[in-house]
């Protein structure tokens with residue numbers, strides 16, 4: 283099976299590429315910047331130029347491809363509205379995939395998108411889901427919520443750097459998951475016919491709120507967190523303000539998302555069925571405790587080596 287992976291330079295996409303290559307798939311990555319994607323070539327993937335906001339670049343990259351895994355999403359800093367990529371680019375991609383008779387299309391949506399269709403990013407996902415269901419291509423849709431990798435920048439690094447962590451007083455319970463686990467289910471799904479034309483959630487086995495995560499990071503790092511609470515009303519006002527300008531619309535859309543995550547909602551789903559169908563033991567899913575333990579051990583070891591090198595160079599200078 284020959285795979286085309288879109289969004290391969292992203293947090294999730296790169297893990298999907300790694301897993302697919304490890305499993306022996308032939309992998310082509312659609313990329314818009316060869317320099318940024320050089321590491322994927324070193325891993326053994328083929329790079330091909332394409333850009334979801336330039337429809338003419340799509341059909342040529344589908345030649346010889348049997349399955350598409352689409353892990354792309356607009357970058358918040360791109361100077362255009364997210365719908366250019368997350369709606370129009372994807373609708374065009376699906377049309378081109380139908381014409382190229384692609385045998386499987388894997389799409390990543392957002393958990394609970396149907397409950398919050400008023401949130402622009404959720405709404406774009408719902409429209410793409412709908413188009414995929416209507417398409418002639420066998421598809422699999424996975425609903426995701428937060429990634430463990432995001433927890434590092436949001437909580438672990440500020441704690442290590444003694445910087446403030448901003449949390450809302452009512453934070454949601456979110457079942458974060460390791461992107462390596464999502465990659466494992468995604469690549470496995472390619473060989474599971476029962477997952478054709480189906481939609482499943484891929485989430486961690488436990489839901490966490492901000493305060494639980496901060497407590498865990500404090501325990502594992504041995505450092506106290508500086509917590510600053512942000513009132514929901516400030517989040518709402520900032521969102522309304524950023525909506526006023528074309529160039530801050532993406533920020534506003536992401537703030538709308540943050541607002542939902544701050545309201546004390548529950549982002550969790552049962553993984554029993556998808557684990558059974560995929561023949562993946564739930565015990566194989568990495569826990570947040572193990573993930574962060576591994577992270578902090580690695581960081582502390584590096585810090586110790588750095589301090590040792592610093593002490594040694596000081597001694598050498600004094601000598």
Ligand SMILES: NC(=O)c1ccc[n+]([C@@H]2O[C@H](COP(=O)([O-])OP(=O)(O)OC[C@H]3O[C@@H](n4cnc5c(N)ncnc54)[C@H](OP(=O)(O)O)[C@@H]3O)[C@@H](O)[C@H]2O)c1
Pocket residue numbers: 288289290291292293294295312313314315318332333334335352353354355356357367371390391392393426427428429432
């Ligand atoms: N992060 C989360 O917590 C989360 C939660 C729920 C669902 N999801 C979904 O999971 C998927 C992966 O998310 P992620 O956080 O891993 O994404 P990410 O790290 O932000 O990466 C986005 C990827 O999309 C590519 N991309 C952006 N604009 C493009 C364009 N015009 N043409 C082609 N490629 C383009 C980027 O390429 P460049 O390197 O060139 O910019 C990058 O590879 C997305 O569908 C996202 O909506 C994510």
